[in-house]
Amino acid sequence: MKLREIILKNFRGYYVETRITIDDLTALIGKNDVGKSTILEALDIFFNQSKIDSVDRNVFHTGEETVIGCVFDDLPAEITLENVTTSFSKEYLINRDGNLEVLKKYPTNGKTTIWIYANHPSNDGFNDLLLKKNNELKAMIRAAHLEDGVNLSINSAMRAALWASLGDTITFEVREISADQADEKKLWPKIEPLLPSYRLFKADRPSSDEDQEAQDPMQHAMKTALEEQSEQLNAIANEVQRKVSEVATNTIQKLREFDPELAATLTPKFKKEPTWEKAFSFSLTGENSIPLNKRGSGIRRLVLFSFFRATTESALFEGKNIIYAVEEPETSQHPDAQRMIVNTFKEMTEKNGCQIIITTHVPGLAALLPIQSLRYITNSEGSPEVAVGTEDAGILARVADTLGVLPDLTPPLAPQHHDVKLVICVEGPNDVAFLTAISRTAHQADPSIVDLNSSPYIVIIPLGGNTLKEWVNHNYLQKLNTPEYHIYDSDNTHAHAGICDQINRRSDGSSARETTKREMENYIHSDVVRDLFGVQIEISDTMDVPREISALLQARNPTAYSPETVKRKLNKLGAPRMTMELLHSRDPADEVIGWLRDISKFIQA
Template sequence: MKLNKFSVRNYRSIASQSDINLQSFNVLLGKNNEGKSNLLKALNIAMETLLKHGHRHNTILSRANSRRDLNYDWARDFPFQYRDRKLGRESIFTLEFGLNNEEIMEFRDELGLQVNGIIRIRITYDENNKANIEVKKQHGTQYKKKSSEIARFISSKIKFNYISAIRTENMAINVLRNIVIQRLTQSPYNEEYEDAVKKIEEIQEKVLNDIASQLKPSLLKFLPKLNSVNIKSEVDRYNPYYWSPDIQLMLDDGVETNIIHKGEGIKSLVTLAILKDLQIFNGVSIVAIEEPESHLHSEAIHELVEVIHEISNSSQVIITTHNPLFVQRNNIKGNIIVDSGKARIAHSIEEIRSILGVMPEDNLQNTSNVLLVEGKTDQIVLSKLLSTLSLKIKNSLNNNHFVIKYMGSASNLCHTIGELNQSMCKVLVVLDNDSAGHSEGRKAIERRLIKEQFIKYIGGPGSREAELEDIIRPDFYKDLLLSKFYLNIESSAFRGNKKWSEKLKSLAISAGTDLTDSLKNEIKVAIAESIPSNINSIDDIFIKERLHVVESIVTAVEQMLE
């Protein structure tokens, strides 16, 4: 089962009806005070109302739900401009669920009702804060009579977690408490409790230790010095389904400390880590998160992007954000723009950039695809070479759909990728196949700025160090170096297995030339610019045996442009 669509009307800033078609990962984008948070709060009210309605005959879960405050208040939440009218004085929430074939059969067997795979629930709150729940179907009155049973069926298949923008330690504890209650009420624990009260403490300890052990691997990412995770609580031996609110989450990263004494960023990360690692519900989970980037520094946000994507593999995720890193660049329809209290599906990256106020520099403004290289000569050479090898790349370069950007030095890699990620660009990196290139590449990967498959190392095969100039035939630039720089590459000083820059340095020393960085760059640029824009014969300019990486780059760029 999944939530296909959510609609809301007459709730806070959302006066006219807004419909949201939901996918696995949904990103609500918009400026401040346009209704993003209100949409998520409305979804929270609707889901919690439905789940409470479905659980009202379940003593255990009713107790858990009784502690939840649904926070609907007509005097505060109904749009102010409509309060004087006689009709339409209700806040309306609509949930549309999709059932798979197995669930359709279960629905028929349990409730004796036929269903086409779609169930719509309409929830209204009136001025007395009273909720009315109605199943919207065209199959007579039986659906209305069995609204509670239908809600209970849905609630057995759906788990909902809402994480507000203000995340305290209570947020993590509430999520953890709900998971503990669910685990304890599932077989075999439920039967064991009924049959043998004496096993309560033993089972409780087993559950808490199990949850704690599941949490530790994820928390280690944020707390590298973490030694242990321990969960403590008090349970009434003669009322095993009543859980004390005084549940504690203890984290040992040198000293065992209650989470209430940790920083806001850690509290936020712990809450989301719990959701990622404890997907134990037998059904579909829906996770709604307001501004997941709150209280986090940039490196933690990159880590969090991956965590939320992992959650979306097993749950439907809906977030609000101002951070471009969460934008679904490969699935534009997963981005929902909220403007003036209305929600609509985004149609392009440019539209998303506009609503977020992202203004990429120079020629990046119209592109979503960037090949990031070390120096200006890499940019010049690869622009000519890739255009020759691929018409698609050539056309994309011409219309700025694809840009080759140089960063000046491999040491600028992390900073530059961070900026490009903020500009919502897809990035492929080409570095020299030397110690500096590999060192900076590993650093970017470790900081989760980019994945391994998006970095290519160029220069030639084998274990020796190499750089882009090593793929160019020396005969091609022999006359240029001799006539303009008085360097004869036929000298023995230019031979050997060192990378091109090292050989050039040896040649310059033997010729009595001071090879400054400025002169070396001038030589590199001269060679790059001597390559014609329209290459007739690649073999006359480049060493064929060293073009395998270039061919791999062509494939990767063409895939990026799809």
């Protein structure tokens, strides 16, 4: 599972329900005390704590319950409930986007409750099957004469049969389903182990080799080493106990000569087994035997964050997705080290299962990050407002002007000795995912084509469908003095033809074009769709591909992927599966390769 959205309500400054989308790499940006750390600490409570403090409630609404929720995608195909394999979709535990949405509610009195917000059957008598015990489900099965072919010892099988019996009359509503009450107390313990591991590295922490992150990985290493030597250590312990017991027995025998009654009350006994882990401690030292806690604060934080990673990536967390949350990674760091940290974060997120969320209020660090990863937080009438990437033109302009968050654009923020030669402008993050994936495949086939994933000379910026006109009209990127290469969906209506003409009339080397097919998804081959979603579809140039695929999936299961989710998966997971042969089959005119060759010419000039 991967975290895709955080939901906060009545938690500290976030009184009104606020949803913050999360990418594989997410940067929370804003001034001090605007609510960045609040988001990270809310996640720490959700994943690692069962209660909140009274001061965590909004100070003006202390009598109302607090809600912290998380939305997850990339769900496992199967889960085990009641010792039987089923799935989130079969149990109707996913929302309309095909994701798992979990809400933890913290009342003013009483214990925390856990709910799943799902698109669930709403027919009377069939809307609470997860609440029912085995004997209740059996009674319903028998009353409906569904015994044939249904295993009456398996609750999930009976639920599936009852829901299937509704046929076309089944109806759905999005509502909250208890995950930890009544008979579904079996539900949450099965879901919780599937969630990602969440670890928070705070900014206001001590930086010495006695810090917890510094100790944990070595303690884990020592535990592993001791387990490997357990047989020898047990032999040593037994021999020590034998010798000590022998001495104690001899001592009692000698004591008996002085005071037989006292000696009779004494028995040799070890109070507890030896704890080998406590027999070892460590400290890191550098050149000239200088310990870590005497080194500079920047060095200490780098080392301790490495310990933090080592702890999280230990065998304890094998097989689980990981979310790192790091407060102000730029603290005490030279700009070169900041650049190294950001590059490391980018590399980490490319590993399967790793997500990173950071906070910062330093423009220089934000400038090193992909613009689609930015979340700009401001106070709006006393409540935090979160702008996501490029979805709001007004906020984007403020971000660009006040924080300088445009990524990797000009020295000294760009990689050393390199100037960005081209800015590629597309509509959204899905287009970025498509182009970068196809460029990697094309580069492997023809090295003269640039790999957009690794070139320091090119930056891709999603301008946002709703704000695209504002970006072009106001020419926000003009101050960069860098040519722009714009690619926009035609949407079968040539909606962006006027914008393209406006850009092409510039005299700064910029150019723009619309796709000849409807949008990027129309360049993906049907074989990839079949492998990714298990449906067969013949893709045309004008088809709304995500909507058509979603319709096919929802015909099988009404809670299957929405068009938006299909679109994201097509570009993020499908585009990397495209081969040059499949691309040429869908794009015999080599339109996409033509874009990439045009782009490559800018860095070859």
